[in-house]
Every structure is written in structure tokens, then in C-alpha cells.
Amino acid sequence: MHDVVIVGGGVGGTVTANLLAEELAPELAAGRVRLRLITDRPEHVYKPAFLYRAFGRTSPAAYRRPQRELLHPAVQLVVDPVRTVDVAQRRVTCASGQSYIYTYLVLAPGARVVPERTPGLVEAGEQFYTEEGSARLYRRLERFEKGTVVVSVIGVPHMCPVAPLEMAFMLDAFFRERGRRDQVEIVYTYPINRVHSNPAIAEWAAPQLVQRGIRVETFFNVERIDPEQKTIATLEGAELAFDLLIGIPEHAAPAFLEESGLTVDGWVPTDRHTLAVKGHDNAYALGDVTDLPVSKAGSVAHYQASTVAANIAAHVRGLPAAARYNGKTFCFIETGTERATYVEFDYDHPPQPVRASRWVHWAKLAYNQAYWLTARGVV
Structure with missing residues (x-):
């Protein structure tokens, strides 16, 4: 049995879980893989909406969804704040005292x-x-x-x-x-x-x-x-x-990671291409929690999720983990007066902001609504 434990119910953890559930569907059905996502709250919150909340332009009903609704049925959801991660024993322990042994670990708890x-x-x-x-x-x-x-x-x-x-x-x-x-x-x-x-x-x-x-x-x-x-x-x-x-x-990274000895200068040391936690090939990190020289943005976690899911699936099947993240980032930038621009870049190509326009502004607002498809791994 391969136990995959994902810590964090934000975009990175949710997308990774859903991609793995699709990719490893035969193994899950056969009982050779168990897939768990552990989060500290029953609701998934779309944090980029907070910028709009500060101007009274959105409400909690628009940026909250039950976490269970966003997850593939094969993903076991555990709502129990993580307290420690023991990489030597490959064990995650939660506030309730319940512990979960893992074969592969994904750290995606975001930042605080x-x-x-x-x-x-x-x-x-x-x-x-x-x-x-x-x-x-x-x-x-x-x-x-x-x-x-x-x-x-x-x-x-x-x-x-x-x-x-x-x-x-x-x-x-x-x-x-x-x-x-x-x-x-x-x-x-x-x-x-x-x-x-x-x-x-x-x-x-x-x-x-x-x-x-x-x-x-x-x-x-x-x-x-x-x-x-x-x-x-x-x-x-x-x-x-x-x-x-x-x-x-x-x-900084969540306190439980610091207390578990998994951070250096506030963040989890992570390989910039494989996204493996340095020194722990069976553990991966993505999103805001890493020390990578990339934006701490939802798009980054989304792109990184594909790499992590592909590499874990390869491990489960006894294949080389060949997927690589290239630093891809995409960010909308609101410029006020119902206009926006965007930047897209990676490790080797710097951003080049386009001319701000109403079209890009409305595209950003449209994505805010379509985000829930991203979380489900649909887009």
C-alpha cells in the first residue's frame, strides 16, 4: 500500500490531490494506493479575493466553498490541524492526536x-x-x-x-x-x-x-x-x-513546519525543478511554503501541482520521476479604474507586462469566478 498524504487544502494541495486521483485511478480502485488530504478547516478559501474584500467588492459567499465539494471522491478528507511532521518516521500528527503514516508526503499548507x-x-x-x-x-x-x-x-x-x-x-x-x-x-x-x-x-x-x-x-x-x-x-x-x-x-511557513525542523530561514528548502524537499526524496513541497525564487501566488502552486503529481505517480509505478517545474508564473495586476494587465514568466524568461485594458480586468474577474474549476483540476 502506498499512502500519499497531502498537507494543506489550498490551491496547491487541492489540485495535487485531484490530479493524483485521476492519474492513479486504477491503483486507488485496486486498493494499492490511499490518498489523504489533511487541512485545518472544512472550507476552501480563495485568498486572492481578499484584495477585493478590502474594497467591498466581494463577500465570503463568493470566495468560500466546502472543501469536500472540490475533491475527487477517491480523496479522503481529514479536517484536523497538523501539529508535527516526523520525516524520520514518515508520520504526520494532528491536533486530535491522530497520526498518519505516509509513503509520500506533499507539503502545501501555504504561508502565514x-x-x-x-x-x-x-x-x-x-x-x-x-x-x-x-x-x-x-x-x-x-x-x-x-x-x-x-x-x-x-x-x-x-x-x-x-x-x-x-x-x-x-x-x-x-x-x-x-x-x-x-x-x-x-x-x-x-x-x-x-x-x-x-x-x-x-x-x-x-x-x-x-x-x-x-x-x-x-x-x-x-x-x-x-x-x-x-x-x-x-x-x-x-x-x-x-x-x-x-x-x-x-x-513565514506555518509554525508546525518550523517546530518539525523542516524550515530554513522561515521556508521549506525545495528543489527548484523536482520540488522535492531537500534531503527527503519522498517528500515534496509546493506553493507559498517553499524557499524557491518564484512568486508566492496561486498560479505557481497550480503549475507546481502538475509536477508533484506526475512525480509521485511515477514513484508509485516504479518509474523515474522525470517531471520538472520551470518556474512558470502568471499574475494579473489590477491597475484601478477597471483596468488590469498581466505578467507571465519563468526561470529563464523575465516578465513583460502588457498594456493595461478593460479586457484584462474583466478576464481577471472572470477567472475569480472560474477558479473553482482550477481547484477541481479541470482547467
């Missing part, structure tokens, strides 16, 4: 935000990387009449690398639509000497920010935030005042 690592951020800042945070930010934005809004990228890497830029562009459109833009200053900060870590995206985005009257501060590494004075102090010695701070906090 750790705003507490930045002094003052929890008390003074808002963020849109969690469901609660995006809903709270919307309430703040609805009441915000005038003053300085700072969008500050504090932690890198973070989920959806273009989302802070999208937030800045959408803030500009939000306040213009409400006739408040002349009363609101928008400031965008980034820790290195450009507005995005990817040079091609930075080159495209910088003039877009200027065109919208969004002030930019680079080489801006946040050291601490004073909640009472509403100021940000940087390692460079600068100080910036704000009325509303939208901070992109530090991110």
Missing part, C-alpha cells in the same frame, strides 16, 4: 502573516492578507475622509508579490470615485531601490505610480511603528507620518 515581528504593526497597522484583516480594512476605508494612507511593504517575500501595487492603484481609484482623492495622500514604500523586487515589473510600475500622484519611498526598511504618534521609523533613519497604515507584514 507574522505582523508581531515588526514592533507596533499589530497595534497601528491594517493588512489585507487575511479574511479578517481585509474586512476590517474595508471598514476603515469607508470612513476615511482625508489624510495620508501609507502602503508599506515590510516583509519580503510575501503572498502575491504584485498585490501591494494593486492596493496602491485601487486606493487611487477608490478615493477618486468618492470625490476624496484631493484630500488623500497615498504613499507607497518598498525596502530596496525600486518599487518591486522584479526589475521588469518595477520598471513598468514606477511611472504608473507617478501618473496617479502616488508618492514613492524606496530604500524604506521599517524598523518600528509608533501607534500613538502614528509614525514609521526606518533602519535608514527616516520617519514617515500616517493616518492609515496598510502594512504588508513579514510572512
Whole structure:
């Protein structure tokens, strides 16, 4: 019996499970393979919708589905938060105390935000990387009449690398639509000497920010935030005042992976092509949890799932695991005023943003609705 255990019910884990269920259908039917997905909640949440939730443009009913509905019938669903992963014993133990032995392991639990690592951020800042945070930010934005809004990228890497830029562009459109833009200053900060870590995206985005009257501060590494004075102090010695701070906090792999000794500098060391966890050929990692030099985006997890599923299926059948991930990434970028662009790139080919258009904006909204087919492994 080959036991395949997948940890994580996001896009990476769900797509991997469904692809394996289809590919290994004969082995599953014959009882030679058992396929489990372990997640911490009974619902699957489409996290990119949080950006829209921050502007009141979507609701939980639109971005939530029961996890069971998205999984192939052959996949056993376990809703029980993972507490430890013992790679020596090949065992995953959950909060209930139940343990699961695996032959092959897939780590796809996503990333978590750790705003507490930045002094003052929890008390003074808002963020849109969690469901609660995006809903709270919307309430703040609805009441915000005038003053300085700072969008500050504090932690890198973070989920959806273009989302802070999208937030800045959408803030500009939000306040213009409400006739408040002349009363609101928008400031965008980034820790290195450009507005995005990817040079091609930075080159495209910088003039877009200027065109919208969004002030930019680079080489801006946040050291601490004073909640009472509403100021940000940087390692460079600068100080910036704000009325509303939208901070992109530090991110890290889930705590159970760190406690299990599977992370280095916050992330799971992963082979960039095979997606095997380094030092553990029977374990794979994909999506936000890896240390790979790719975007922590849903599309990446989707593309990586095909590689992981193909390699595990090959192992089960005693064949060489020949599938390779090439770094493929695809990201839509909202630019405000019902326009968007997109970038597509891989390890060897840099992104080239296309001209923003209404067509791309509506294509992104359409994908948000069609995402559930992606999760099922249909597209």
C-alpha cells in the first residue's frame, strides 16, 4: 500500500490531490494506493479575493466553498490541524492526536502573516492578507475622509508579490470615485531601490505610480511603528507620518513546519525543478511554503501541482520521476479604474507586462469566478 498524504487544502494541495486521483485511478480502485488530504478547516478559501474584500467588492459567499465539494471522491478528507511532521518516521500528527503514516508526503499548507515581528504593526497597522484583516480594512476605508494612507511593504517575500501595487492603484481609484482623492495622500514604500523586487515589473510600475500622484519611498526598511504618534521609523533613519497604515507584514511557513525542523530561514528548502524537499526524496513541497525564487501566488502552486503529481505517480509505478517545474508564473495586476494587465514568466524568461485594458480586468474577474474549476483540476 502506498499512502500519499497531502498537507494543506489550498490551491496547491487541492489540485495535487485531484490530479493524483485521476492519474492513479486504477491503483486507488485496486486498493494499492490511499490518498489523504489533511487541512485545518472544512472550507476552501480563495485568498486572492481578499484584495477585493478590502474594497467591498466581494463577500465570503463568493470566495468560500466546502472543501469536500472540490475533491475527487477517491480523496479522503481529514479536517484536523497538523501539529508535527516526523520525516524520520514518515508520520504526520494532528491536533486530535491522530497520526498518519505516509509513503509520500506533499507539503502545501501555504504561508502565514507574522505582523508581531515588526514592533507596533499589530497595534497601528491594517493588512489585507487575511479574511479578517481585509474586512476590517474595508471598514476603515469607508470612513476615511482625508489624510495620508501609507502602503508599506515590510516583509519580503510575501503572498502575491504584485498585490501591494494593486492596493496602491485601487486606493487611487477608490478615493477618486468618492470625490476624496484631493484630500488623500497615498504613499507607497518598498525596502530596496525600486518599487518591486522584479526589475521588469518595477520598471513598468514606477511611472504608473507617478501618473496617479502616488508618492514613492524606496530604500524604506521599517524598523518600528509608533501607534500613538502614528509614525514609521526606518533602519535608514527616516520617519514617515500616517493616518492609515496598510502594512504588508513579514510572512513565514506555518509554525508546525518550523517546530518539525523542516524550515530554513522561515521556508521549506525545495528543489527548484523536482520540488522535492531537500534531503527527503519522498517528500515534496509546493506553493507559498517553499524557499524557491518564484512568486508566492496561486498560479505557481497550480503549475507546481502538475509536477508533484506526475512525480509521485511515477514513484508509485516504479518509474523515474522525470517531471520538472520551470518556474512558470502568471499574475494579473489590477491597475484601478477597471483596468488590469498581466505578467507571465519563468526561470529563464523575465516578465513583460502588457498594456493595461478593460479586457484584462474583466478576464481577471472572470477567472475569480472560474477558479473553482482550477481547484477541481479541470482547467
